[in-house]
Amino acid sequence: MTCGEQPIWRSEAGCQLYLEEYSSWRSWLDAQTTVDDDRCTWAIADWHGLEIPTELALAWFPVRIRGLLIVRLQYRQQILGYLSVFRREIEIETLWARRPDRDDPRHLRPIQSFETWRELKQGQAQAWTSAEIELVQALGSHFALAIQQYELYLQVHALNADLSRDIQERRQAEIKICALNAQLEQRVEERTAELQRANIDLLREISVREQAQASLERLSRQNELILNSAGEGIYGLNAQGKITFVNPAAARMLGYRVRELIGSNCDRDLEIHASYFLPETRDRSNAKFIHAILNHSQPDGTPYTWEDSPIYATLQTGAVQYITNDIFYRRDGSKFPVEYVSTPIREQGKIVGAVVIFKDITERQIVERMKDEFVSVVSHELRTPLTSIRTALGLLARGFLETQPAKRQRMLEIAFDNTNRLVRLISDILDIERINSGKVIMHKQLCDAAELIVQSAEVMQAMAEKAEINLCVTPVSAKLWVDPDRIVQTLTNLLSNAIKFSSPGSTVWLSAELGARSEERGVREPEVEGTRRGENTGREIQNPKFKIQNSKISDPLAPRSSLLTPHVTFQVKDTGRGIPEDKLESIFERFQQVDASNSGHQGGTGLGLAICRSIVQQHGGQIWVESVLGTGSTFSFTLPLAENSDR
Numbered sequence: 001m002t003c004g005e006q007p008i009w010r011s012e013a014g015c016q017l018y019l020e021e022y023s024s025w026r027s028w029l030d031a032q033t034t035v036d037d038d039r040c041t042w043a044i045a046d047w048h049g050l051e052i053p054t055e056l057a058l059a060w061f062p063v064r065i066r067g068l069l070i071v072r073l074q075y076r077q078q079i080l081g082y083l084s085v086f087r088r089e090i091e092i093e094t095l096w097a098r099r100p101d102r103d104d105p106r107h108l109r110p111i112q113s114f115e116t117w118r119e120l121k122q123g124q125a126q127a128w129t130s131a132e133i134e135l136v137q138a139l140g141s142h143f144a145l146a147i148q149q150y151e152l153y154l155q156v157h158a159l160n161a162d163l164s165r166d167i168q169e170r171r172q173a174e175i176k177i178c179a180l181n182a183q184l185e186q187r188v189e190e191r192t193a194e195l196q197r198a199n200i201d202l203l204r205e206i207s208v209r210e211q212a213q214a215s216l217e218r219l220s221r222q223n224e225l226i227l228n229s230a231g232e233g234i235y236g237l238n239a240q241g242k243i244t245f246v247n248p249a250a251a252r253m254l255g256y257r258v259r260e261l262i263g264s265n266c267d268r269d270l271e272i273h274a275s276y277f278l279p280e281t282r283d284r285s286n287a288k289f290i291h292a293i294l295n296h297s298q299p300d301g302t303p304y305t306w307e308d309s310p311i312y313a314t315l316q317t318g319a320v321q322y323i324t325n326d327i328f329y330r331r332d333g334s335k336f337p338v339e340y341v342s343t344p345i346r347e348q349g350k351i352v353g354a355v356v357i358f359k360d361i362t363e364r365q366i367v368e369r370m371k372d373e374f375v376s377v378v379s380h381e382l383r384t385p386l387t388s389i390r391t392a393l394g395l396l397a398r399g400f401l402e403t404q405p406a407k408r409q410r411m412l413e414i415a416f417d418n419t420n421r422l423v424r425l426i427s428d429i430l431d432i433e434r435i436n437s438g439k440v441i442m443h444k445q446l447c448d449a450a451e452l453i454v455q456s457a458e459v460m461q462a463m464a465e466k467a468e469i470n471l472c473v474t475p476v477s478a479k480l481w482v483d484p485d486r487i488v489q490t491l492t493n494l495l496s497n498a499i500k501f502s503s504p505g506s507t508v509w510l511s512a513e514l515g516a517r518s519e520e521r522g523v524r525e526p527e528v529e530g531t532r533r534g535e536n537t538g539r540e541i542q543n544p545k546f547k548i549q550n551s552k553i554s555d556p557l558a559p560r561s562s563l564l565t566p567h568v569t570f571q572v573k574d575t576g577r578g579i580p581e582d583k584l585e586s587i588f589e590r591f592q593q594v595d596a597s598n599s600g601h602q603g604g605t606g607l608g609l610a611i612c613r614s615i616v617q618q619h620g621g622q623i624w625v626e627s628v629l630g631t632g633s634t635f636s637f638t639l640p641l642a643e644n645s646d647r
Contacts, residue, residue, distance in 0.1 A: 007019055007056075007059040007060045007063050007065060007086070008059060019056075019059075019084060020082060020084075022055065024055070024056075025056070028052065028056070029070065029082075032044065032050070035133060040071065040074065040137075041069075041070070041071050041072070041136075041137055042068065042069070043068075043069050043128040043133055044067060044068040044069075044070075045067045045125050045127040045128055046066050046067060046125035047060065047066065047067070047068065048066065063086070063088075064089065065086045065087070066087060066088055066089040066125040066126075067086070067088075067125050067128060068084065068085070068086055068087070069087070069128050069132065069133065070083065070084050070085070071083040071137050071139070071140030072140070073140055073143055073144035074144055075144045075145060075148040078148070080144050080147045080148060081147065083136065083139060083140040083143050087125075087126060087128075089123060089125050090121040090122075090124050090125070090126050227245075227247040228247055228248055230247060231249055231359070232250075232357050232358060232359040233246075233247065233249050233251075233253050233254070233356075233357070233358045233359065233360075234246070234249070234250055234357050235247070235250050235261075235290065235355075235356055236353055236354070236355050236356075237290065237311070237315065237353050237354045237355075237356070238352065238353045239315060239351060239352050239353055241290075241291070241306070241311075241312065241315060242290075243262055243290045244262070244353065246258055246261045250358070253328075253336070253358075253360055254294070254328070255330040255331030255332055256293075256331055261290075261293070291304075291306045291309060291311070295327075295329035295335075296309050296326065296327075296328065297327040297328075297329075297335070298326060298327070299337075301327065310323050311342045311354060314343070314344050314354045315353070315354050318344040318346070318351050319344075320341065320342070320343050320344070321340075321341065321342040322341050323339070323340055323341075323342075324339045324361070325337055325339070326338055326339075326340065328358065336360050336362050337360070337362060337365060338358045338359065338360060339358065339359055339361045340356055340357060340359070341356070342354050342355070342356045343356075343357075370589075385418030385419070385421045385422050386418070386422070388414055388415070388418045389418045389419060392411035392412070392414045392415040392418075393411075393415055395411055396408060396411055396412070429607060431607075431611055442482075442483040442486060442619070443485070444481050444482055444483050444619075445482075445483075445484065446480070446481060447479070447480050447481075447484045447487070448477055448478070448480070449475065449476055449477065449478045449479075449512050449568050450476060450477045450478075450512075451475075452480075452482075452484060452488060452491065453473055453475040453491065453510060453511075453512055453570070454473065454475055455488055456488050456495060456510065457471055457495070457510055459488065459492050460492055460495040460496065464499050464508065467500075467502070467504060468505055469499050469504070469505075469506060469507070469508055470505075470506070471507075471508055472507055472508070472509045472510070473510045474509070474511035474512065475511075476511075476513060476514060476568060478512075478514060478568045479641060479642040480568065480639055480641065480642055481640075481642040481643070482639060483619075486615045486618075486619075487615070487619075487639070489611070489615065490612045490616060490637070491570065491572070493609070493611065494612065494635045495508065495510060495572055496608070497572075497608060497609070497635075498576070498633075498635075499574075501574065501576035501577060501633075502574045502575060502576045503575070506574070506576075507575065508572065508574050509571070509572070509573040509574075510571070510572055511570075511571050511573075512568050512569065512570045512571070513568070513571075514566070514567075514568060514569075514641075515567060515568075565640055566640070566641045567621070567638045567639060567640045567641060568638065568639050568641065569636055569638050570636065570637055570638075570639070571634055571635070571636045572634070572635045572636075573632065573633070573634040573635075574633055575632040576632050576633060578628050578629040578630055578632060579625065579627040579629070579633050580629060581627075584624075584625055584626075587609055588610060588612075588623070589610060612637070616637045616638075616639070619639055619640075620639075620640050621637055621638045621639045621640065622637065622638050623635070623637035623638075624636055
């Protein structure tokens, strides 16, 4: 801040610069000595005696400045500027209250004194007094405060202006916002109404879709249950012949799991069982994969090529194929006959795949074969005795044997024997059917095994004597919970077969022994030791018609394993021609005989052993045969002992 005539100079660019704007001014001022400890006040009485930049000297000379009193304007820690007071040299031209009157001697003396003073003070600088310095310092403080307040005022004014402008803008913005809010509320109401309507429509559509989805899931679940519950094998193919689905029955019949046929493990399984498949079909993605899995073959065993198979024809032509007696192969390489239907899957008139439904007809073929054999055997068994009866009765009816009483009697015996044979055949057929169907009620009661053996031997003694066969009986006393008539029927059937196929003069043995049978079939434990003669009945069994050896009874104190079933094993042994090894199982089937051509001569129906097996199984036992060709056979069956005698 300056007062009075300012020293100015021109910059190189020609601009006028004041003292404070000069670049070297502040550095020169800081180098000078201050009059206070705060270095805020500089009192320079005469700058002529100081080192001063040339530019400053050139600026000060024209205005005749000799002294400077400078106060730094500072508010707190902020420097606002400088208060500079310039003083010329001592004024010698000023007169105080002077009216020059040269005629008045009183005026002459002061004039002369002032002239002398002017001569003395001319060109000298005037020192700054303490009062002047304090005055300038006070002015500096007031100026600093005023400048600070002015700057604050400018800031406040600017802020007020900005605030007023902001308030005005905000008011305008509020007006716009209110208008926009009104528009927005209107749009929100309209949009809310639209959304409510859309929501109602959406909820209705969702409800419809949920019902449709539930129906679809229920239908899909029902279809899945149907597929999973179906006894027939079902699998699907796409138009390229690749497998798309398979039900558990199909996988089970083929020896696989479902996921192995349509899942990610099939390639690994194909590598493990690679010998069953063609090399080019070991990849599940190959269209021939399922064809190779099945190894689809014709009834004579000739494999189909994929292009020649009926399933391929269904995919190509859409024709439904009904095939019987073709052959599929299991995972283990075994084969089984099948009956299948391949039906095309159509979508918009286009064939997109096929469904194959197949079933194993092994049992059916066995039944059909058994039926054929049954018809053949029954027709043979019926035709032969009927022919004999018809012939005999025909001869008698025509009177050809009137003069031959012996032959006439023989014809009557032949007719009678064949009639009995027919009765036995029909009775056996009815018995086995009733037993297997459960229509025959076993009248079980507590029986003694020895009595059953002796009774059976007595029944068959006449037949044995007629065939010149010796019966050797070894009974064992043990309590059984059985139907005595059915057990005697079983023993007599076995004895009848043994007598029929034994040579005259040979022996047939009927025996029994105590033992324990493991729960696993065919595993027999050693017999319970200990023989006591006649202790059970109190007497020794005697029969003049057949030989009875010592009987065996069980020892009630003998320990038995809890894992074994105590039982009695009955055996009928002969020394006949024996049974081939491949017939040891089949002879227990219906109408199965070792030599069917000799059945008429022996009078058998082929049902006796089947009836025996059914009776034994109904009593919880097992039956089997051991035989050596040319040596003889031993038929054995087991019956469990009664649990307690009070039953």
